[in-house]
Amino acid sequence: MNISHPGSPHSSTDRTRRAAKRRLFLAKVVTSLSDKLACFCTTCARLGSQLSTKRWWGKAMVYVERDQQQRLLRVSYEPFEGMNEVLAIESPELHDWLKTKEEVKARLDSLNSSDLELVRVLEDVVIVLVDRGVIQYTDLPEAARTKLDQRAIARADLEGLTHEVDVKP
Known part of the structure; x- marks a missing residue:
């Protein structure tokens, strides 16, 4: 007759605890693998599109x-x-390379965006300097004057078009 005493390695309470620990361990492993698989699948999808x-x-x-x-x-x-x-x-190396490449692209996009904003600021600075007599417009190189003139005309045309759109119902 096999009688188990509480606390012995064969008691049903100990078996239940060990089974619960195994299930918890397996759940953690499955979760970890699921996370890694999701990351891997994201990387594969990104690569697959390219x-x-x-x-x-x-x-x-x-x-x-x-x-x-x-x-x-x-x-x-x-x-x-x-x-x-x-x-x-x-490969972790490939994953890191792709991540770095995306970071570089995001930063370049940010710089490009700020460059466009900076162009407008520089135009305004030139206008202020000319208006205050600090520099003469003719002091600027011809290529710079041409670009500034083209942008001023384009902006004036755009403002005119915007006004027409706002006026019409």
């Missing part, structure tokens, strides 16, 4: 070009001139 697939021993691969310091320069699913390696798309 590239087509190449398989190497059952893994999705990309062709890469590296510089002399072994930094990634270019990535493609299609072979290209200058490629010197293949890399698995689930």
Whole structure:
């Protein structure tokens, strides 16, 4: 007869606790894998929209070009001139490279946007300096005067069109 005492390794309470711990552990593992899979799928989707697939021993691969310091320069699913390696798309290095590339693009977009705003500020500064007699408009290089004139005309035309749109029902 097999009688289990509370606290013995064979008691139903201990088995229930161990089973609960296993379920909790497995739930954590599944959650972690799900998170990693979601991140991987996002990366794959991003890559998939830019590239087509190449398989190497059952893994999705990309062709890469590296510089002399072994930094990634270019990535493609299609072979290209200058490629010197293949890399698995689930590679952390590729994931980091794509993330950095997106950061650089976002920062460049931000700079481009601020450049357009700065152009308008510089136009206003030139107008103020000319109006106050600090500089003569003719002191500016001819190319700068031409650009300023073109922008002033375009802005005046746009203001006229905007006024017509506002006036008409």
